[in-house]
Amino acid sequence: MKRNLLTVVIGAVLIVIFALLLFVFQVRQSEVAVVTTFGKPVRDLTEPGAYFKWPWPVQKVYKFDQRVQNFEDKFSENLTADNNNLLTSVYVGWKISDAQSFFPKFAGGSVPAAQRMLESMLRSAKSAVIGKHKLSEFVNVNPQDLQFDAIEGEIEQAVQAQLSTNHCGIELKFLGFKKIGLPESITQAVFARMTSDRQRLINQFTYEGEAEAQKIKSAADRQASEVVNNAVADATRIRGEGEAEAAKVLPVFQQNPELANFLLRIDALQQALNQRSTLIFDERTPPFDLFTGIPANPPIH
Amino acid sequence: MSDEHAHHHHDHAAPVSADDAGSQALAEALRSSFAIVKIVMGLMIVAFFASGFFTVGPQEKAVILRFGRPVGEAHKALLTAGLHWSLPYPIDEVVRIPITEIQKVSSNNGWYLTTPEAELSGEEMPAGPSLNPAVDGYALTADRNIIHSRATLYYHIDDPIHYVFDFVAASNAVQYALDNALLFTAAKFNVDDILTRDQAGFRDAVQQRVSDLVEQAQLGIVIDNCEVQSIPPRQLQPVFAQVTTARETRNKLLNDAHSYENQVLNQSGAQATSKTNAAAAERARYVQAITAEAKRFGDLLPQYQGNSSLFVQQTFVQAMGQAFTNVQDKLYLPQRADGKPRELRLQLNREPSLPKPAATP
Numbered sequence: 131m132k133r134n135l136l137t138v139v140i141g142a143v144l145i146v147i148f149a150l151l152l153f154v155f156q157v158r159q160s161e162v163a164v165v166t167t168f169g170k171p172v173r174d175l176t177e178p179g180a181y182f183k184w185p186w187p188v189q190k191v192y193k194f195d196q197r198v199q200n201f202e203d204k205f206s207e208n209l210t211a212d213n214n215n216l217l218t219s220v221y222v223g224w225k226i227s228d229a230q231s232f233f234p235k236f237a238g239g240s241v242p243a244a245q246r247m248l249e250s251m252l253r254s255a256k257s258a259v260i261g262k263h264k265l266s267e268f269v270n271v272n273p274q275d276l277q278f279d280a281i282e283g284e285i286e287q288a289v290q291a292q293l294s295t296n297h298c299g300i301e302l303k304f305l306g307f308k309k310i311g312l313p314e315s316i317t318q319a320v321f322a323r324m325t326s327d328r329q330r331l332i333n334q335f336t337y338e339g340e341a342e343a344q345k346i347k348s349a350a351d352r353q354a355s356e357v358v359n360n361a362v363a364d365a366t367r368i369r370g371e372g373e374a375e376a377a378k379v380l381p382v383f384q385q386n387p388e389l390a391n392f393l394l395r396i397d398a399l400q401q402a403l404n405q406r407s408t409l410i411f412d413e414r415t416p417p418f419d420l421f422t423g424i425p426a427n428p429p430i431h
Numbered sequence: 432m433s434d435e436h437a438h439h440h441h442d443h444a445a446p447v448s449a450d451d452a453g454s455q456a457l458a459e460a461l462r463s464s465f466a467i468v469k470i471v472m473g474l475m476i477v478a479f480f481a482s483g484f485f486t487v488g489p490q491e492k493a494v495i496l497r498f499g500r501p502v503g504e505a506h507k508a509l510l511t512a513g514l515h516w517s518l519p520y521p522i523d524e525v526v527r528i529p530i531t532e533i534q535k536v537s538s539n540n541g542w543y544l545t546t547p548e549a550e551l552s553g554e555e556m557p558a559g560p561s562l563n564p565a566v567d568g569y570a571l572t573a574d575r576n577i578i579h580s581r582a583t584l585y586y587h588i589d590d591p592i593h594y595v596f597d598f599v600a601a602s603n604a605v606q607y608a609l610d611n612a613l614l615f616t617a618a619k620f621n622v623d624d625i626l627t628r629d630q631a632g633f634r635d636a637v638q639q640r641v642s643d644l645v646e647q648a649q650l651g652i653v654i655d656n657c658e659v660q661s662i663p664p665r666q667l668q669p670v671f672a673q674v675t676t677a678r679e680t681r682n683k684l685l686n687d688a689h690s691y692e693n694q695v696l697n698q699s700g701a702q703a704t705s706k707t708n709a710a711a712a713e714r715a716r717y718v719q720a721i722t723a724e725a726k727r728f729g730d731l732l733p734q735y736q737g738n739s740s741l742f743v744q745q746t747f748v749q750a751m752g753q754a755f756t757n758v759q760d761k762l763y764l765p766q767r768a769d770g771k772p773r774e775l776r777l778q779l780n781r782e783p784s785l786p787k788p789a790a791t792p
Contacts, residue, residue: 321560375718407757
């Protein structure tokens with residue numbers, strides 16, 4: 131009995147496993163799946179997990195990679211609105227957004243086929259959008275005039291619009307310029323212009339350096355002489371103040387101008403006979419007047 | 432238990448038939464092989480569950496997909512280095528994500544045709560008169576100059592669920608973003624800003640643009656660093672170098688002028704100070720002298736008023752005495768006895784006259 135039970139359990143487990151293999155399938159995180167009943171798409175599975183289905187030949191499951199795919203188009207030449215030839219290459223990130231639409235559109239849901247179609251859509255969208263913009267909208271110092279972002283956006287919208295009208299089940303995730311260039315002959319002309327620009331800069335720097343330096347130096351000289359002149363004026367004022375102060379003392383000498391006069395002369399004499407001088411004198415010069423005779427006591431009146 | 436049962440049966444059956452020995456041996460063999468099968472089955476069950484153990488290396492992370500759906504949300508889904516266990520296939524599936532901590536992509540889209548080896552050895556192809564768009568990359572600047580610019584971006588994966596499960600080639604998408612950022616940023620910077628004046632600003636703008644793009648695309652990465660190198664076209668290298676020289680010369684001239692300015696201003700300041708100081712000193716001295724003079728006058732006035740002629744004589748003689756001690760030569764000429772004035776001849780020592788120029792007619 132016990133052996134029978136074991137056999138039954140094992141048998142049941144095997145049957146369950148077999149049934150699961152037939153009836154259940156998984157959708158991985160990165161996938162979407164389409165379930166067809168006798169070839170007709172009936173269910174669209176975008177969330178990962180385990181799902182039931184009827185076994186073959188009733189239902190069949192098609193799985194697609196729903197991750198973002200990248201590609202870049204060929205570096206190709208287009209004419210801008212102001213008749214400049216511009217070479218551009220654009221990269222695109224896209225993914226399958228609606229597997230049920232995508233699946234019948236491309237044989238067996240072929241990704242390369244989808245990419246070929248995207249490339250041709252991109253080619254026409256690019257030439258249309260670039261033709262509407264001037265070169266100055268691709269490169270510009272002024273942020274208001276620069277439309278780099280906007281141009282990328284327009285191309286993306288144009289492609290996306292075509293995808294939607296054709297019900298491709300494809301969504302663009304991002305699009306941008308990968309490479310921008312000019313025709314080879316134009317680069318030579320650009321080099322010539324750049325060279326003359328550089329030459330102008332060299333001249334400007336040379337001139338600017340000398341002129342500026344001269345300006346700085348002469349300004350410094352002017353300022354310096356101003357400072358010195360101010361100082362001279364200050365010095366004169368200071369001396370004047372001294373004289374004014376001295377003038378207050380002068381009335382003292384007014385008390386006896388004779389004495390003042392005498393003292394001045396004495397000082398002058400002393401200063402004059404200070405050094406390296408030769409004095410010729412006779413007996414009338416005091417104190418040598420002593421040679422003429424000893425003075426007696428003055429007579430008493 | 433079945434062994435016991437079998438024994439019992441054997442004990443009874445032995446006497447019944449002798450040729451049972453053959454079937455008995457067969458049963459014995461069957462029993463032992465059945466036991467072996469059971470052991471093998473047991474081992475297989477153990478192995479089945481043990482197969483759920485797996486290790487995650489230091490250079491990778493792992494995610495368990497249960498029925499195709501990641502176990503855990505965002506960061507919690509990530510298994511780090513170590514031993515882990517999952518349910519066996521087909522219930523669970525382990526996805527390994529190889530990540531070194533820092534990832535790196537480089538953009539050489541805006542660079543001329545070269546190889547790292549040629550660059551290192553300095554044996555690059557010489558630059559032609561123009562750039563062939565098929566092989567030479569470059570960027571157009573806002574003022575329509577051509578420059579070469581390349582970049583290396585360092586980043587780490589912040590959200591591997593997005594990075595691995597949402598993109599077929601996520602690192603390519605990062606690379607595209609970097610290519611685009613160089614073009615986009617160059618398109619709004621002037622050539623001189625990119626090459627000299629604002630290199631850091633250009634670099635920051637490139638990084639900002641990459642950061643915006645990867646966020647928009649939800650790549651699940653964080654940018655660590657971005658290195659940008661920009662050069663003028665090789666064809667124009669000499670003339671660009673001349674501009675640099677001219678700019679440096681100008682700066683040197685300006686620096687010299689500024690140092691001259693400093694020097695002159697310092698000098699004039701010092702001169703001014705010394706002039707005003709001298710004036711102040713002179714003023715002080717003058718005032719002091721005249722004040723002293725006035726004091727002396729005041730002191731002498733009473734004496735003078737007492738006996739003016741005596742005072743005058745005294746003072747004069749005193750002054751003469753002092754003068755005589757200072758005088759270098761003193762000549763005493765007494766009056767002539769007859770009272771007539773004496774005639775005195777002075778021969779002043781003149782400078783020797785210069786010799787006359789020879790033979791002047």
